[in-house]
Amino acid sequence: MNIKVINKSANALPAYETLHAAGMDLRADLEESITLKPLERRLIPTGLYIELPIGYEAQIRPRSGLAYKHGIGIVNSPGTIDADYRGEIKVLLVNLSDTPFEINTGDRIAQMVVARHEQVQWQEVGELNETSRGAGGYGHTGKS
Structure with a gap:
């Protein structure tokens, strides 16, 4: 599949690092380094x-x-990222550690996976087919 891309950074385009990789690394494009404080x-x-x-x-x-x-x-x-979005790809990072973390231009900050998706049409009904699981959720399996 070919995807049109504009690269305004000095970084190379994202690429698959191994033969069977699903994701491509995204790199930071910064004017100066950023330090993410804990929980920032x-x-x-x-x-x-x-x-x-x-x-x-x-x-x-x-x-x-x-x-x-x-x-x-x-x-x-x-x-x-939806097919109709044309803005810059940005990544919302969070530092969940107790120490500051420095990010520099070119650092690998995330990965991007391109995937096919469907759009659904809802069909309102009064009931759903029964299954062995039923409404069980959030940790219900493995309990006797």
Whole structure:
């Protein structure tokens, strides 16, 4: 699939790092470094603008290494970029650790997965088909 992209950053375009990778790393595009204080959240620009085909979205997800090593996550994870959005891709990072974290231009801050999606038409009904699970949720499995 070809996707139109404008790259206003000095970073290379996102790319798959391994043969079977689902996501591409997004990099920070900053004029100067940013320090995220504990529990602080900031919108980090990437300098990327994309034009997705109709029926696709770009999901912005945390990087597992940043989460594990530094407690850095994404507030609205996964974030969704819709096919009709033309603004800059920005990532809403949060520092969930107890130590400050510095972000510099070129740092890998998130990953992006492009995925097909459907739009639904609701069909209002009076009842739903029964299943063995029923209405069980939030930890109901594994209990005797």
